[in-house]
Amino acid sequence: MLSIADVSKTYPNGVQALRGVSLEVGTGLFGLLGPNGAGKSTLMRTLATLQEPDSGQIVLDGADVLADPQGLRRRLGYLPQEFGVYPGISAEALLDHLALLKGIADRRERAAQVDALLRRTNLHEHRRRAVEGFSGGMRRRFGIAQALLGDPRLVIVDEPSAGLDPEERHRLHDLLVEAGESRIVLLSTHIVEDVRQLCTRMAVLSGGRILLEGKPGPLVESLAGRVYRKVVTREELAACRTSLTVLSTQLRAGRTHVQVLADARPDDGFEPVAPDLEDVYFTALRSGEAA
Ligand code: ADP
Numbered sequence: 001m002l003s004i005a006d007v008s009k010t011y012p013n014g015v016q017a018l019r020g021v022s023l024e025v026g027t028g029l030f031g032l033l034g035p036n037g038a039g040k041s042t043l044m045r046t047l048a049t050l051q052e053p054d055s056g057q058i059v060l061d062g063a064d065v066l067a068d069p070q071g072l073r074r075r076l077g078y079l080p081q082e083f084g085v086y087p088g089i090s091a092e093a094l095l096d097h098l099a100l101l102k103g104i105a106d107r108r109e110r111a112a113q114v115d116a117l118l119r120r121t122n123l124h125e126h127r128r129r130a131v132e133g134f135s136g137g138m139r140r141r142f143g144i145a146q147a148l149l150g151d152p153r154l155v156i157v158d159e160p161s162a163g164l165d166p167e168e169r170h171r172l173h174d175l176l177v178e179a180g181e182s183r184i185v186l187l188s189t190h191i192v193e194d195v196r197q198l199c200t201r202m203a204v205l206s207g208g209r210i211l212l213e214g215k216p217g218p219l220v221e222s223l224a225g226r227v228y229r230k231v232v233t234r235e236e237l238a239a240c241r242t243s244l245t246v247l248s249t250q251l252r253a254g255r256t257h258v259q260v261l262a263d264a265r266p267d268d269g270f271e272p273v274a275p276d277l278e279d280v281y282f283t284a285l286r287s288g289e290a291a
Contacts, residue, residue, distance in 0.1 A: 001024060001025070001026050001059075001060075001061060001184075002023075002024070002025040002026075002047075002058070002059070002060050002061075002154060002184050002186070003023075003024055003025075003057070003058070003059045003060075004021060004022055004023045004024075004025070004043075004047070004056070004057075004058055005022050005056055005057040005058075005059075006020045006021070006022055006055065006056045006057065007020070007021045007022070007043070007046065007053045007055070007056030007057070007058065008020055008021070008053060008054050008055050008056055008208075009039075009042055009046065009051075009053045009054055009208075010054060016208050017039045017042040017208050018039050018042055018043060018046070018053065018208045019207070019208040019209050020056075020209070021039075021043060021056070021205070021208070021209070021210055022210065023203055023210060023213065025184055025186060025201070026184065026201075027180070027182065027183065027184055028180050028184070028185070028199075028200045028201065029176060029177065029180040029185045029187060029198045029199045029200060029201075030184070030185065030186050030187065030199060030200075030201045030202065030203070031187050031188075031189060031194065031195035031198065031199035031201070031202040031203075031216075032044075032186060032187065032188045032189070032202070032203055032205055033188075033189060033190065033192065033195050033202055033203070033204050033205070033281055034188075034190065034204060034205035034206050035190055035206060035285070036190060038190075038205045038206045038207065038208070039205055039207070039208040040158070040159075040188040040189075040190075040205055041081060041158055041188065042208075043188070043205070044078075044080075044156050044158045044186070044188050045080075046058070047065070047154075047156055047186065048076060048078045048080075048156050049065065049066075049069035049072050049073060049076075050078075052066065053066070060072060060075065060153065060154055060184075061153065072154075074102075074103060074150070075152050075153040075154060076152050076153075076154050076155075076156065077146075077147030077148055077149065077150070077152035077154070077155040077156070078147060078155075078156045079140075079143040079144060079146075079147045079155075079156070079157045079158065079160065080158050081158045081159050081162070083139060083140075083142075083143045085131040085132055085139075086132075087130070087132050088130050088132065089130060089131065089132075090127065090128050090129060090130055090131070091118065091123055091126060091127050091128075091129060091130075091131050091134070091142055092114060092118065092127040092128060094131055094142075094146075095114045095117065095118065095142075095145060095146060095149070096110055096111070096114050098146045098149060099113060099114060099149045099150070102149050102150045103150065104149065104150055113149060113150075114149075117145040117146075117148055117149065118145060120145070120148075120175070120178075121141040121142065121144055121145045121175060122141065122171065123138060123141055123142060123145065126138065135168075136163050136164055136168070137164050137165065137167075137168025137169075137171065137172070140160060140161075140164060140168070140172055141168075141171065141172065141175065144157075144160075144172070144175050144176070144179070148179060152183065153183060153184060154183065154184045154185075154186070155179055155180075155183050155184070155185045155186070156185075156186050156188075157176065157185065157186070157187045157188070158188050159188060159189055159190070160172055160176065160187060160189065160194070161173075161189070161191060161194055173194075173197060173198055176198060177198060180198075187199065192277050192278045192281050195216065195277065196216060196276075196277045199216060200215065200216075201213075201214065201215055201216075202214065202215075202216055202219075204280075204281060204284040204285070204288075206284070206285055206288045207288060209288065211284040211285070211287060211288045212280070212283075212284040212287075216277055216280070219277070219280045220275050220276060220277055220279070220280055221275075222280075223261070223275035223279050223280060223283060224274075224275060225272065226261055226262060226263060226275070227247065227259060227260070227261060227272070227273050227274075227275040227279050228259070228260050228262055228265060228266060228270035228271060228272055228273065229257055229258065229259050229260075229270065229271055229273045230257070230258055230260075230269045230270045230271065231255050231256065231257055231258075231269075232256055232257075232258050232269075233256075234256070236258075237249065237256055237258055240258050240260060244260045244261075244262060244266055245260055245261040245262065245283075245286055246258055246259070246260050246286075247259045247260060247261050247278075247279050247282035247283060247286065248278065248279075248282050259273070259279065259282075261279070261283055261286070
């Protein structure tokens, strides 16, 4: 179990990136959803012990992470948003090097892990190629391979599917699901679909605060009967924004569909719709704006 209690961080420029974040995360895939600037990367870097919070506590399986960051690093796999690679080095050699840095000193043990992870991420046939020349999807898979070195208890993945095509996204998702079978996998993303497809639990972070936490299914059910949709003109949309809680707008075939949250049907033009996770996400964000 990963317990995050009241973690806060203000950058020297005055930006309050985390404001009393508390979360309990168990084995499985946990999705941390939030818009750009929400504080997701700050939280991920803090959990990865790459930076320190101003206050708060982080405990992994009973061990105080902030008191013993080195201990955490041995049980951590981290795939950052920007994954730098050394020019010219093959996937196999780089993975071996990273395994060594991770403390896997035995050469044979290292070779075995490198081989197994290259196969698992479907990169074995490309093992002699430089990671530098890999496509975005291959790089991400390599990133997962290096994150799984040393069989970590906690895996942190920051914006994993950014910029991937659908097929690569699918492959990456499969790897993450597999990783989450026996580990705590924390996934930060601004893509609602990722969370819907992958995560058994989720939280919405915005403005450095956790606005909502729970299981995707029940969270969606909690909005049943409260989401309405209407096709509107630009003027009507402006009116909606002042009088109703607009969750989202979507352009479909040149017409604007507006989706609102309301306890009763706003007017005749609105049709009730079955809520989805996107509605959950936007409901949380609106509640954060109102607070
Ligand atoms: P996210 O990953 O959700 O996009 P970040 O954690 O990157 O959010 O950023 C949260 C806020 O903190 C943003 O306002 C961002 O501009 C600011 N921020 C992030 N890193 C730094 C930094 N090193 N110095 C100052 N401000 C930062």
